[in-house]
Amino acid sequence: MDLSFTTAEESFRSELRAWLDGHLPRGWVDGAVEHDTLAGEVAFLVDWQKQLHAGGWVGVHWPREYGGREASATEQLVFLEELTRAGAPDVGMNFVGLLHAGPTIMTEGTPEQKARYLPAILRGEEIWCQGFSEPNAGSDLASLRTRAVRDGDDYVVSGQKMWSSYAHGADYCEMLVRTDPDAPKHKGITWVVMPMDSPGIDVRPLVNIFGSGEFAEMFLDEVRIPVANTVGAENDGWRVAMVTFSFERGTAFVHEMLVIMHIARQLIEVNDDLATGRELGRVAAHLDALWALTKRNVSQAARTGAPGIGGSVLKLHLSEVTQRVFDLGRRVLGRVALSRDDLDVGGDLRSGLVMTERLRHMSMTIAAGTSQVQRNIVAERILGLPKEPVWTSS
Amino acid sequence: MDFELSDDQVALAEGIAKLCAGRVPPPRLRELEQAGGIDRDLWRELGDAGVFALRLPEDAGGVGLGMAEAGVVFQELGRALVPGPLIWSHLASSFEPQAATGARIFTGVVHDGSTRLVIDHLGVTDSVVVIGPEAVSVVPASDVADRARAVAVPTDPLTPVWLVDVNDVPAGEPAGNGELATRLLREGAALAAAQQVGIARATTDLAVAYAKEREQFNRPIGSFQAVKHILADMLVRAEVARAAADAAAVTLDQPEVGDPALAVAGAKAVADEAAVRNSEACIQVHGGMGFTWEALPHLYLKRAWVLDAAFGSADASADEVARLVKQQSR
Numbered sequence: 001m002d003l004s005f006t007t008a009e010e011s012f013r014s015e016l017r018a019w020l021d022g023h024l025p026r027g028w029v030d031g032a033v034e035h036d037t038l039a040g041e042v043a044f045l046v047d048w049q050k051q052l053h054a055g056g057w058v059g060v061h062w063p064r065e066y067g068g069r070e071a072s073a074t075e076q077l078v079f080l081e082e083l084t085r086a087g088a089p090d091v092g093m094n095f096v097g098l099l100h101a102g103p104t105i106m107t108e109g110t111p112e113q114k115a116r117y118l119p120a121i122l123r124g125e126e127i128w129c130q131g132f133s134e135p136n137a138g139s140d141l142a143s144l145r146t147r148a149v150r151d152g153d154d155y156v157v158s159g160q161k162m163w164s165s166y167a168h169g170a171d172y173c174e175m176l177v178r179t180d181p182d183a184p185k186h187k188g189i190t191w192v193v194m195p196m197d198s199p200g201i202d203v204r205p206l207v208n209i210f211g212s213g214e215f216a217e218m219f220l221d222e223v224r225i226p227v228a229n230t231v232g233a234e235n236d237g238w239r240v241a242m243v244t245f246s247f248e249r250g251t252a253f254v255h256e257m258l259v260i261m262h263i264a265r266q267l268i269e270v271n272d273d274l275a276t277g278r279e280l281g282r283v284a285a286h287l288d289a290l291w292a293l294t295k296r297n298v299s300q301a302a303r304t305g306a307p308g309i310g311g312s313v314l315k316l317h318l319s320e321v322t323q324r325v326f327d328l329g330r331r332v333l334g335r336v337a338l339s340r341d342d343l344d345v346g347g348d349l350r351s352g353l354v355m356t357e358r359l360r361h362m363s364m365t366i367a368a369g370t371s372q373v374q375r376n377i378v379a380e381r382i383l384g385l386p387k388e389p390v391w392t393s394s
Numbered sequence: 395m396d397f398e399l400s401d402d403q404v405a406l407a408e409g410i411a412k413l414c415a416g417r418v419p420p421p422r423l424r425e426l427e428q429a430g431g432i433d434r435d436l437w438r439e440l441g442d443a444g445v446f447a448l449r450l451p452e453d454a455g456g457v458g459l460g461m462a463e464a465g466v467v468f469q470e471l472g473r474a475l476v477p478g479p480l481i482w483s484h485l486a487s488s489f490e491p492q493a494a495t496g497a498r499i500f501t502g503v504v505h506d507g508s509t510r511l512v513i514d515h516l517g518v519t520d521s522v523v524v525i526g527p528e529a530v531s532v533v534p535a536s537d538v539a540d541r542a543r544a545v546a547v548p549t550d551p552l553t554p555v556w557l558v559d560v561n562d563v564p565a566g567e568p569a570g571n572g573e574l575a576t577r578l579l580r581e582g583a584a585l586a587a588a589q590q591v592g593i594a595r596a597t598t599d600l601a602v603a604y605a606k607e608r609e610q611f612n613r614p615i616g617s618f619q620a621v622k623h624i625l626a627d628m629l630v631r632a633e634v635a636r637a638a639a640d641a642a643a644v645t646l647d648q649p650e651v652g653d654p655a656l657a658v659a660g661a662k663a664v665a666d667e668a669a670v671r672n673s674e675a676c677i678q679v680h681g682g683m684g685f686t687w688e689a690l691p692h693l694y695l696k697r698a699w700v701l702d703a704a705f706g707s708a709d710a711s712a713d714e715v716a717r718l719v720k721q722q723s724r
Contacts, residue, residue: 001396001397001398001399001400001403001462001640001643001644002395002396002397002644002648003395003397003641003644003645003648003651003652004395004648004650004651005395006395009395074395265719265722265723266723268716268719268720268723269719269720269723277713277716278709278712278713278716279712280716281663281711281712281713281714281715281716281717281719282663282667282708282712282715284660284715284716284719285638285659285660285661285663285664285711285712285715286634286664288638288641288656288657288660288715289634289635289637289638289641289660289661289664290634290637292397292637292638292640292641293633293634293637293638295395295397295637295641296397296398296637296640298395298397299395299396299397299398300398302396303396303398309629309633310633310637313629313630313633313634316626316627316630317630317634347723372619372623374626375619375622375623375626375627376619376622376623376626378626378629378630379616379622379623379625379626380622382629383602383616383625383626383629384602384606385602385605385606385614385616385617385622385625386606386613386614386616386617387617388617388618388619389613389617
């Protein structure tokens with residue numbers, strides 16, 4: 001067990017730090033740049049990604065042949081750590097392209113698809129959204145019902161998709177559709193690329209619990225998608241969608257975690273209640289433990305290519321500890337918690353941000369597999385417990 | 395950076411696990427309840443295996459390893475419920491050669507402001523390490539035991555305890571100053587956290603095995619989500635605590651990677667909580683059998699309580715984390 005970084009890892013860090021010193025967007029510290037509109041936020045993030053790309057800092061973990069640096073899992077950790085410590089913007093709406101659609105196309109796409117989509121994702125020129133979930137396909141995603149019917153060289157797609165972040169600003173949608181309604185549910189799904197300017201797509205914003213409209217639902221009415229836009233084989237889309245997860249190397253929550261650790265420290269600084277102080281000490285200890293677990297997961301990924309059991313463990317625990325941190329934050333604020341405007345509470349703590357995050361992190365035990373589904377997965381796949389007769393985790 | 399166990403560390407853990415499985419299997423543990431939790435032959439074997447002299451330099455008869463390896467070893471000792479003042483004897487080895495070999499058994503006490511001290515294993519050990527705020531000393535156990543009263547029913551049947559008035563603890567032979575005191579308390583907390591991790595993992599394994607085998611409603615109880623979720627949470631607590639305890643031990647070896655005081659206090663808080671809650675959950679999963687003296691789970695819970703009360707409780711450690719963070723931010 002060695003927690004010190006190698007000379008090569010440290011020089012990767014210094015190179016990045018030097019670049020960040022010269023390029024960090026002006027006025028941007030800890031997300032303090034406020035955008036009046038979503039379009040303003042999108043423009044800001046697109047510009048930031050272009051700068052990152054020009055410096056060679058996008059898709060650092062991507063293979064060189066697709067424009068990446070082939071950074072090791074540890075370097076990826078260092079990359080995210082440095083960006084967060086510098087207060088740089090998070091990956092934002094480039095998330096789907098860089099971390100989902102890109103890696104999937106890289107692995108499963110044809111040479112033409114790779115050439116068509118990957119460079120634009122890296123340059124931040126084309127924004128992707130995700131069309132996986134549906135009103136009746138949440139935890140049971142494989143029961144999705146958006147139909148794709150073959151008509152010549154096109155699929156004709158009708159149905160409804162939900163939780164598609166940034167769909168209104170996106171150029172493409174990575175989408176799961178049902179191509180064989182008679183096959184068992186996992187066997188009749190296909191992974192397709194839907195251009196967002198296709199006729200028949202109605203994107204409606206879905207305002208979330210803290211009042212932000214980045215979510216959208218999409219109503220699809222006979223949208224024509226070329227069959228050539230299929231990634232992987234027809235009816236093999238479930239497997240193709242799972243490929244995304246094989247790119248996870250234990251770094252999924254690094255940015256989030258470092259931000260939360262910082263806020264937990266700020267809360268300890270301004271808190272003056274003994275009982276709350278003890279609980280804050282406890283959650284700070286849990287966050288440090290999760291940071292250690294992150295390093296373990298990354299180390300395992302560096303050795304084997306995957307973070308192992310630590311990935312599920314981390315997600316389950318981090319989501320709950322995070323909710324505790326922000327609820328303690330609400331308690332520290334007292335009646336200041338009635339305001340989501342930042343009010344002065346001493347130190348550098350942004351009180352309004354605490355309340356927004358308090359709300360935002362309610363999604364952490366729901367999104368990307370509810371904690372209940374995660375526990376089933378941990379129990380069945382890691383601990384080897386028998387399945388319940390009807391319900392299934394796969 | 396590579397935070398996975400090295401091959402040597404894995405081999406060390408396996409070696410200690412094998413020694414424990416051979417020498418202190420559950421039936422032997424039950425016999426030790428009658429012997430005050432101490433088996434002097436076992437103690438010497440632990441000494442021969444390097445449990446106490448692990449961190450001494452090789453030219454001083456030690457194994458020359460660090461806290462990371464000590465943590466790995468103590469996780470296995472915790473997992474096997476090995477009784478006795480293991481941590482105190484390990485700590486004493488840095489200034490008492492006879493502790494290092496296992497020839498003499500050392501327990502310890504911390505002057506924490508209490509007027510009535512509760513000392514474990516006092517009557518069945520040879521020496522007591524006394525930690526005051528500014529000094530460390532060593533007292534013959536009999537000198538303290540003469541003025542102490544044995545508790546008739548110790549909470550952990552494998553951890554007998556004695557009560558003594560703080561004024562009845564002799565000054566003893568000086569062993570070191572406040573710096574040594576701080577170091578021993580910190581290392582002791584890291585090793586207690588490691589033992590707690592062993593308990594958190596052992597109770598997970600025990601409960602999972604039982605849930606696979608025990609049938610009700612014509613199927614293993616481990617197939618029910620209500621039970622599964624308890625077990626998944628146990629794994630989460632054990633793995634999070636293991637990462638924390640390992641990081642604390644490594645940080646003591648490599649202070650340049652973090653703040654050892656913060657890492658140790660945090661690990662103790664997380665590991666105490668994991669051990670206590672997993673032991674409770676293990677009893678719950680065992681149902682009525684878990685409530686019996688015959689079944690193992692209660693021994694884990696009681697040991698977890700003993701370790702929570704040693705070298706800074708979970709609550710005191712959480713307070714310490716908050717204090718250190720507040721101090722750093724100034």
